[in-house]
Amino acid sequence: MSAPEAASINESTLSAALTSRLGATHVQVTDMSGGCGQSFTSLIVSPQFQGLNSLKRHRAVNAALKAEIAVIHAWSAKCLTPEEWEKQGGGGAPPKEGTVDGKVEGTTQ
Secondary structure (H helix, E strand, O other), X not given: OOOOOHHHOOHHHHHHHHHHHHOOOXXXXXXXXXXXXXXXXXXXEOHHHOOOOHHHHHHHXXXXXXXXXXHOOEXXXXXXXXXXXXXXXXXXXXXXOOEEXXXXXXXXX
């Protein structure tokens, strides 16, 4: 696979790559850079994460998106199995810009 250009990387291309490369059953990718495509956060639900600790899950994601991650500035991922996703309610909106887990950055509320 040839290296993608930063301009060709967006929420849709990352979601499609994660779905196909990790067999993800649910993917939410959010551009946290205000539209310039340089900072993304994601929620990835995949049965391939079963039996893997957090570090191994993140390594699997980073390996799957190696070319894409090489050309963007920042990437973060929350990785869950389908069972973990169900226990958490299996829904919710992706994080909004300037927030961490739905909380304003730099606050505890």
